[in-house]
Amino acid sequence: MKFFSAGIFGLALVSGPLLAGGYQGTPADVLDPPRFEVAFQSAYLLGVFGNPDNYEIAPQFVAGRIRWGVNDSNNWTRGYNQFCLTLMAEPIIRGIENHYFGVNFGGRYNFVQRNWRVVPYFSGGLGLGWIDSNPDMRGSQGQDFTFNILTGAGFSYQIDEHWKVDVGAQYEHLSNGGQTDPNPSLNLIGPQIGVSYSF
Numbered sequence: 001m002k003f004f005s006a007g008i009f010g011l012a013l014v015s016g017p018l019l020a021g022g023y024q025g026t027p028a029d030v031l032d033p034p035r036f037e038v039a040f041q042s043a044y045l046l047g048v049f050g051n052p053d054n055y056e057i058a059p060q061f062v063a064g065r066i067r068w069g070v071n072d073s074n075n076w077t078r079g080y081n082q083f084c085l086t087l088m089a090e091p092i093i094r095g096i097e098n099h100y101f102g103v104n105f106g107g108r109y110n111f112v113q114r115n116w117r118v119v120p121y122f123s124g125g126l127g128l129g130w131i132d133s134n135p136d137m138r139g140s141q142g143q144d145f146t147f148n149i150l151t152g153a154g155f156s157y158q159i160d161e162h163w164k165v166d167v168g169a170q171y172e173h174l175s176n177g178g179q180t181d182p183n184p185s186l187n188l189i190g191p192q193i194g195v196s197y198s199f
Contacts (some may be wrong), residue, residue, distance in 0.1 A: 004149030031072045031112055033080045034162075034198035037065040041194030044171045047095075050187045052138070056094035057188055059172065062087045063191065065196075079111040084125060086150070095186075096140040100174065102129020104150050121166070122153040135180065149173040152192060164196045 106125015154168015
């Protein structure tokens with residue numbers, strides 16, 4: 001929990017002055033989302049089912065996002081798609097292994113309503129990575145190479161034309177896809193916070 005608490009404190013220090021000044025423009029009057037976005041996110045995930053050990057992981061994500069479609073309709077589906085490439089560095093706070101490094105490819109859909117600063121989103125993706133497995137221990141991953149699945153949902157808040165903060169929930173699945181037996185895999189869920197810059 002120390003990593004997650006430090007992340008929240010740091011985000012509050014950075015975003016506090018920006019929120020106090022406020023965004024003077026009228027957000028989302030015309031749907032013209034930025035073409036590129038870079039995001040930094042932190043999460044704290046807990047093992048929920050499947051694996052006999054109570055894993056706790058503190059993932060750190062750096063994501064690049066590219067807009068690839070806009071839906072300027074007049075209903076609740078109004079928004080835009082993004083293609084996402086995410087780099088993952090995950091210290092394992094509690095569990096058999098110590099760390100996980102990976103990459104994930106996916107998409108994100110942002111629901112943008114007129115004159116709203118708050119933008120709901122959902123995301124998902126598939127990827128691969130490496131964990132420092134210990135196959136001789138019960139519950140450990142059977143090999144270093146693994147696949148990953150990331151899904152998330154939450155809300156971003158538009159501070160100004162470039163900066164956003166977001167809060168949401170993240171689900172992560174790690175597995176070697178049955179390449180070794182046993183394949184205990186990991187299923188984790190928890191809160192996530194982040195900040196992004198668009199240009």
